Amino acid sequence: MLLDVKNLNLKFQTSKGVIHAIRDLSFNIKQGETLGIVGESGCGKSITNLALMGLLPDTADLTADKLEFEGSDLLSLKEKQWQKIRGADIAMIFQDPMTALNPCFTVGYQIEETLELHRKDLSKEERKEFVFELLDQVGIPAPRERAKSYAHELSGGMSQRVMIAQAIACNPKLLIADEPTTALDVTIQDQILKLLKDIQAKNNMAMILVTHDLGVVSENADRIQVMYAGEVIESGTSEEVIHSPKHPYTRGLLDSLPGNGDTSFRAPLSSISGMVPDLRFRPSGCQFNPRCFKSKEECSSSRPMLNQEDHQVSCFFPLSEG
Amino acid sequence: MILEVENLKKHYPITKSFKESALVKALDGVSFKVTKQKTLGIVGESGCGKSTLAKALMALETRTEGSIKIENKEVTALSKSDFKSAIQMIFQDPYSSLNPRKKAWQLISEPLLINSKLSKKACFEKACQLMEKVGLRPEMAQRYPHMFSGGQRQRLGIARALALHPKILICDEPVSALDVSIQAQVLNLLMELQDEMGLTYLFISHDLHVVKHISDDILVMYLGKIVEYGPREKVFDKPLHPYTKALIASSPSVSIDKNEHEPISGELPSPLNPPTGCAFHKRCPMATDRCAVDTPVLETKDGRSVACFEV
Ligand SMILES: Nc1ncnc2c1ncn2[C@@H]1O[C@H](COP(=O)(O)OP(=O)(O)OP(=O)(O)O)[C@@H](O)[C@H]1O
Ligand SMILES: Nc1ncnc2c1ncn2[C@@H]1O[C@H](COP(=O)(O)OP(=O)(O)OP(=O)(O)O)[C@@H](O)[C@H]1O
Ligand SMILES: [Mg+2]
Ligand SMILES: [Mg+2]
Numbered sequence: 119m120l121l122d123v124k125n126l127n128l129k130f131q132t133s134k135g136v137i138h139a140i141r142d143l144s145f146n147i148k149q150g151e152t153l154g155i156v157g158e159s160g161c162g163k164s165i166t167n168l169a170l171m172g173l174l175p176d177t178a179d180l181t182a183d184k185l186e187f188e189g190s191d192l193l194s195l196k197e198k199q200w201q202k203i204r205g206a207d208i209a210m211i212f213q214d215p216m217t218a219l220n221p222c223f224t225v226g227y228q229i230e231e232t233l234e235l236h237r238k239d240l241s242k243e244e245r246k247e248f249v250f251e252l253l254d255q256v257g258i259p260a261p262r263e264r265a266k267s268y269a270h271e272l273s274g275g276m277s278q279r280v281m282i283a284q285a286i287a288c289n290p291k292l293l294i295a296d297e298p299t300t301a302l303d304v305t306i307q308d309q310i311l312k313l314l315k316d317i318q319a320k321n322n323m324a325m326i327l328v329t330h331d332l333g334v335v336s337e338n339a340d341r342i343q344v345m346y347a348g349e350v351i352e353s354g355t356s357e358e359v360i361h362s363p364k365h366p367y368t369r370g371l372l373d374s375l376p377g378n379g380d381t382s383f384r385a386p387l388s389s390i391s392g393m394v395p396d397l398r399f400r401p402s403g404c405q406f407n408p409r410c411f412k413s414k415e416e417c418s419s420s421r422p423m424l425n426q427e428d429h430q431v432s433c434f435f436p437l438s439e440g
Numbered sequence: 441m442i443l444e445v446e447n448l449k450k451h452y453p454i455t456k457s458f459k460e461s462a463l464v465k466a467l468d469g470v471s472f473k474v475t476k477q478k479t480l481g482i483v484g485e486s487g488c489g490k491s492t493l494a495k496a497l498m499a500l501e502t503r504t505e506g507s508i509k510i511e512n513k514e515v516t517a518l519s520k521s522d523f524k525s526a527i528q529m530i531f532q533d534p535y536s537s538l539n540p541r542k543k544a545w546q547l548i549s550e551p552l553l554i555n556s557k558l559s560k561k562a563c564f565e566k567a568c569q570l571m572e573k574v575g576l577r578p579e580m581a582q583r584y585p586h587m588f589s590g591g592q593r594q595r596l597g598i599a600r601a602l603a604l605h606p607k608i609l610i611c612d613e614p615v616s617a618l619d620v621s622i623q624a625q626v627l628n629l630l631m632e633l634q635d636e637m638g639l640t641y642l643f644i645s646h647d648l649h650v651v652k653h654i655s656d657d658i659l660v661m662y663l664g665k666i667v668e669y670g671p672r673e674k675v676f677d678k679p680l681h682p683y684t685k686a687l688i689a690s691s692p693s694v695s696i697d698k699n700e701h702e703p704i705s706g707e708l709p710s711p712l713n714p715p716t717g718c719a720f721h722k723r724c725p726m727a728t729d730r731c732a733v734d735t736p737v738l739e740t741k742d743g744r745s746v747a748c749f750e751v
Binding site: 158159257259273274275276302303304305306307308309312330331332333334336337360361370371372374375376377378381383384385386387388389390393 | 485486589590619620621622623624625627628631646647648649650652653654672686687690691692693694695696703704705707708710723
């Protein structure tokens with residue numbers, strides 16, 4: 119197991135009370151595998167990733183029964199040790215390349231900086247050469263010239279590729295891609311996802327792909343994990359989750375997609391009524407029960423747990439096949 | 441014909457340092473027509489000029505050239521209040537487009553206060569009616585925007601746009617900032633309002649599934665120009681332009697039959713330095729030598745217009 123997470127809990131102390139943002143989150147990732155994470159805005163996708171990168175803000179209170187990367191504990195790491203792992207073994211691509219790249223330095227320099235930190239085996243000359251190689255690998259034409267560009271001189275798709283080049287510079291074992299293509303249009307999105315897949319296959323790299331686009335995860339992830347209010351409510355192969363979802367919430371998300379369900383012209387779309395709970399005032403029992411069409415008494419009195427089958431679901435009345 | 445646009449152009453002058461000024465041709469000769477109570481879906485890559493088109497129609501930007509007619513009248517001939525009640529717009533981002541210091545009812549009735557002689561009380565009542573229409577409880581009238589969820593805020597934006605009873609509503613990516621389940625609620629609302637109030641929509645989105653679901657006609661843009669334009673069945677089910685084909689092929693979907701396709705290569709061209717000939721030729725799998733030299737114009741083929749030498 120590359121990454122093993124058991125009962126991760128994350129709380130924020132705020133002036134308006136404690137936010138229990140992630141509750142008893144457990145999941146794992148094998149080498150070379152792509153895990154897709156989906157869920158509504160605010161369900162905790164990004165902060166889970168920040169926890170894995172050791173980048174949580176000071177106000178966050180993180181606990182877990184287990185948080186292991188390649189068998190070694192991440193919870194007890196000091197910032198110094200994190201710096202060794204971050205960018206080298208675990209790398210991340212952020213949603214917005216324009217804010218993630220430094221506007222004051224050339225993109226070539228920024229990639230070189232990463233190499234300088236983690237690839238002490240390379241000489242200065244070798245590092246320079248390697249930057250061009252990386253830019254070439256991610257499909258940037260004329261890499262020698264492009265390395266001298268600043269982020270604002272590149273198109274959105276190009277900057278996103280520079281970020282990818284930087285992220286893969288040290289052959290990470292795990293790449294976290296948080297909405298890597300939301301800012302791009304579909305033809306460029308397609309190119310980037312294909313590129314990530316190629317790199318993954320070549321380096322046997324594992325990937326966490328976070329997106330709200332169910333189509334993107336369905337086409338690119340091996341397994342999908344659906345989150346709701348800071349909990350995993352369903353997890354299985356992409357096939358299973360997309361084509362035979364067990365949780366009413368997953369079903370609801372899929373049904374509300376135009377182009378799924380009733381695709382006839384102007385047919386009313388189905389949608390999930392209600393709103394996601396305020397995490398300071400969580401409902402009792404199943405977090406989804408106030409919005410669920412299958413909800414019964416049990417659902418509001420006790421909390422369902424993720425079952426231990428291959429296709430996991432946390433629901434007292436899971437949907438059956440078909 | 442409720443809306444007729446002829447040869448609309450918007451060129452932005454850009455002053456480059458030490459060089460003579462250049463032009464960004466954000467819109468370069470766009471023509472289309474929309475029938476009452478129909479929806480025109482507008483798709484195309486980021487930066488191809490969709491928002492510029494919306495702004496030019498709303499007169500938020502002065503056009504460089506071309507004519508815009510609403511119900512056969514050139515819009516420049518309309519009085520300000522006639523124009524406002526002819527065409528309104530809802531914006532992409534429900535979070536930043538609403539003034540956080542105003543209450544819901546004030547936000548909704550603001551256009552009324554400015555453009556009509558209604559009393560404050562009448563405005564409040566009108567706002568409550570509009571809130572009900574878009575599925576918000578009138579009790580929420582005294583709340584501030586931050587007390588609403590994303591979907592509710594987008595409803596506020598819609599209610600505000602409807603305050604002056606427009607005939608045409610431009611929706612610039614109205615659902616892209618929303619989660620899928622809220623997106624469905626907002627789309628349903630737009631469809632209901634269209635039937636109920638006879639609204640005509642210009643619907644801009646990068647999500648082809650959404651556009652296909654609600655649009656009668658589709659307009660595909662590339663670098664300020666129309667590359668394909670016609671009825672939804674034609675454009676979606678039998679696309680002719682290689683760019684339209686690429687868009688449809690790369691559109692991610694959850695369907696079982698995974699589409700195995702090669703992504704098209706190449707970067708989006710820069711509008712500051714557009715390619716010669718057809719703007720798409722450097723990325724086009726069908727391009728010939730001619731495409732690098734001559735610019736194709738829109739021609740009618742198989743029930744739609746398309747600008748390509750190779751179809
Ligand atoms: N620094 C913080 N202090 C307090 N609460 C926070 C902080 N950061 C995040 N949260 C809360 O934690 C929850 C999860 O946030 P997160 O950013 O992980 O959501 P997300 O799933 O990535 O959503 P999106 O799809 O909008 O990116 C949210 O309710 C958010 O308000
Ligand atoms: N005020 C301006 N000055 C100069 N150039 C501009 C201005 N506004 C827009 N542009 C340029 O005009 C082109 C079209 O922009 P527009 O915002 O219409 O694109 P869009 O199709 O709406 O893109 P998106 O899908 O990203 O919203 C872009 O190249 C943009 O950089
Ligand atoms: Mg996020
Ligand atoms: Mg736009």
